[in-house]
Amino acid sequence: MKRFFLLILLGGWLALSINSCRNPSIQQPISQRPGCVQNYNPNRDYFPEKTQIQYAKGFQVEYHKHYKVITVNNPWRDANRSFQYVLVQCGTPVPSGFEQSQFVQVPIQRIAVLSTTHLGHLDSLQLLDTLVAVSNLKLVYSQEVRQHLQKNNVKEIGSNTNLNIEKILDLSPDLITTYGTGNPQQDAHPQLLEAGLKVAINSEYMESTPLGHAEWIKFTALFFNQEQAVNQQFNQIAQEYKNVAAIAQKAQNQPTVITGFHRNGTWNIPGGNSYVAKLLKDAGANYLGADNAESGSIPLSFEAVYDRALNAQVWLNGSQNWKRLQDVASADERYTKLSAFQSGRVFNNNARVNEFGGNDYWQSGTISPHLVLSDLVKILHPELLPEHQLVYYQPLK
Numbered sequence: 129m130k131r132f133f134l135l136i137l138l139g140g141w142l143a144l145s146i147n148s149c150r151n152p153s154i155q156q157p158i159s160q161r162p163g164c165v166q167n168y169n170p171n172r173d174y175f176p177e178k179t180q181i182q183y184a185k186g187f188q189v190e191y192h193k194h195y196k197v198i199t200v201n202n203p204w205r206d207a208n209r210s211f212q213y214v215l216v217q218c219g220t221p222v223p224s225g226f227e228q229s230q231f232v233q234v235p236i237q238r239i240a241v242l243s244t245t246h247l248g249h250l251d252s253l254q255l256l257d258t259l260v261a262v263s264n265l266k267l268v269y270s271q272e273v274r275q276h277l278q279k280n281n282v283k284e285i286g287s288n289t290n291l292n293i294e295k296i297l298d299l300s301p302d303l304i305t306t307y308g309t310g311n312p313q314q315d316a317h318p319q320l321l322e323a324g325l326k327v328a329i330n331s332e333y334m335e336s337t338p339l340g341h342a343e344w345i346k347f348t349a350l351f352f353n354q355e356q357a358v359n360q361q362f363n364q365i366a367q368e369y370k371n372v373a374a375i376a377q378k379a380q381n382q383p384t385v386i387t388g389f390h391r392n393g394t395w396n397i398p399g400g401n402s403y404v405a406k407l408l409k410d411a412g413a414n415y416l417g418a419d420n421a422e423s424g425s426i427p428l429s430f431e432a433v434y435d436r437a438l439n440a441q442v443w444l445n446g447s448q449n450w451k452r453l454q455d456v457a458s459a460d461e462r463y464t465k466l467s468a469f470q471s472g473r474v475f476n477n478n479a480r481v482n483e484f485g486g487n488d489y490w491q492s493g494t495i496s497p498h499l500v501l502s503d504l505v506k507i508l509h510p511e512l513l514p515e516h517q518l519v520y521y522q523p524l525k
Contacts, residue, residue, distance in 0.1 A: 163235045163353065165219030168194070174217040177356040179346050183339040183366075186331045187347055194220040197229070198350060203329045204310040205424060211329050215350060232326050235353040236302035242287055242316055244268055244486065246305050246330060248495045249348040253357055256280075260299045263287035267486035288314050293323050303351055305330050336423045337406050338497035339366055345495050368498035369410075372505060372513075376412040379509045385413040386433070386440040386468070389447050390460070395433040396425045404445070407497070411504035416440055434462065442508060443468035444521075448478050448487065453524045472525070475507050479522035489520040 165174065174194045181188055190197045200211040212229040216222055222231055240261035241247060247268060250256050256276055261283045268274045283299060285292050296304070303326045306316045320327045328351070332344035342365060349358035385408055388397050398404035399422025400415075408415040416436050420426055437443070443466060450456050456463050456474060468474055477500075480488035493500055496519075503521040506513045 161218055161237055163218060165194075165217055168220050170194075174220065175353070175355070177353075177359070179349070179355045179359050181343060181346065183337055184332075184335055184343040184346075185340060186334050187344070189346075189350060192223070195223050196234075196350065197226070198328075198347065200329050200331060202334050203308045203331045204334065207308075207310055213328055217353075230326060230328075232303055232328075232351065234351055236351050238299070238301045238303075239351070240285060240296065240299065240301040240304045242285075242291075242304065242306040243330070244491050245332065245494045246348065247273060248492050249345045251492070252345065252361060252495055253349055253352070253354055255352060255354070258352070260301050261285045261296065266482075266484035269480055269482050269486040269488035269491050288316050289319070291316055291319065293319065296320070296325065297323060302326060303328055305348065307331060307333065332494065336401050336403055338403060338410070338501065339369060341403055342366075342495050342497045365495065365498055369501055372498055372501045373410040375512050376410060376501075376505045376509060379412040379512060382412055382414040383441040383508050384439070385415050385442045385444060385508070386437040386466075387415075387417070387443070387445045388433075389450075389463075390430040390433070393430050394427045395430050396427050397433060399423050399426050407501060407504060411501055411508055413442070413504070413508055430462075437466055437468075439467050441468060441471070441473060443474045444477070444504075444507075446474065446476055446524075448476070448481065448485070450476055450524060451478070451522075456524060472523070473507075474524045475521045476524060477503075477520050479518060479520055493520050 172193065175191055175196060178191055179189065186202045187198060187200045195214055195216045198213045198215065203211055212226065214223065214226045214229045214231045215234045216231055218233045218235065237258060238260045239258050241259065242263045244267050250259055251273055256273065257280065259277065259282055262268065262277065263284070263286060265274060265277060265284050268277065283295060285296050304320055305328050308315050308317060308329050308331065312318060317327045317329060330344060330347060332341050335341040343362060345362060346358050349355060387404060388395055397417045400418040400420040401423040405415055405418055446456065447459065453469065453474060456469060463469055477489045478487060499519050502513060502516050503518050506516045506518060507521060
């Protein structure tokens with residue numbers, strides 16, 4: 129009987145050991161993690177460094193002494209719901225009254241991201257060591273970042289409805305960041321939540337201003353208690369953006385600009401209240417889609433856009449496959465009639481694309497609106513920024 133009892137204990141110990149190896153978070157109890165509170169004081173403010181949301185419209189944060197509440201107001205277009213995350217300082221009690229919210233203990237130590245746009249946040253905040261998984265390593269543009277992720281054995285976990293849930297559970301991230309579309313056939317968050325994982329919806333793509341888009345770096349920083357670092361970085365970015373915009377306002381003229389291209393007869397152009405339209409306005413352009421009040425993309429017929437585009441002085445943001453003017457002509461011979469084509473003023477935001485299609489414009493560019501704006505000012509008013517070298521854009525020759 130004694131021997132039988134010892135065998136049961138041994139079996140239980142082995143099972144626990146195996147499970148600990150499978151689940152890294154078990155090896156380090158939450159209370160022993162870096163940044164955890166050992167002796168909770170209800171009168172102490174555990175977030176002395178705070179951040180304020182100035183430009184982004186899609187989320188807000190409310191601070192309490194030992195927890196903070198993030199609300200994502202507009203997760204996708206025409207959304208009829210919001211998402212709320214209660215970030216509780218590790219080692220302090222979970223507050224009541226948030227039955228419909230997700231609770232996340234902060235600072236998090238392990239994160240997985242399902243969009244390469246979120247990598248720019250982690251890289252800028254020097255938090256890449258916390259990354260345990262991405263959707264697709266090949267789409268990471270920066271060779272330095274890719275090498276860093278490979279060195280740290282960061283895993284690929286798929287995307288959207290092709291996620292490897294078992295692998296994600298094995299990695300045991302404290303948080304997964306993704307985006308939503310409102311289409312259950314495309315969105316990843318429902319199945320992740322069903323698996324019991326913590327998921328945060330980042331809807332930066334819904335922002336209608338460059339600084340609002342870039343300010344979502346604060347959303348990421350909040351989960352790491354990195355308010356001080358992100359305030360310093362974002363304030364500098366915002367000031368540099370404003371400085372470049374002020375220079376652009378000195379321009380003596382506003383070149384007419386058309387954007388996009390047609391696919392199967394439909395030419396999508398950004399609405400007049402969109403992120404792109406705001407960039408072009410700040411760059412000193414006369415954007416030919418500015419008279420539309422939409423904040424999203426507007427599908428128009430080829431003919432409707434072609435008539436307006438015919439005499440546009442500059443053409444931006446065509447197909448990502450276009451590297452030369454010959455590529456444009458091969459796509460549709462009618463493009464060659466455009467004034468911008470004939471004068472060689474066609475520019476594409478694909479100067480930094482790797483062999484797998486990973487475009488740095490949508491990675492580091494998301495948190496560098498000042499550089500994107502500088503590129504546009506250089507294209508439209510080269511005399512105003514004589515020293516600037518194009519970063520994300522290139523002329524098609």
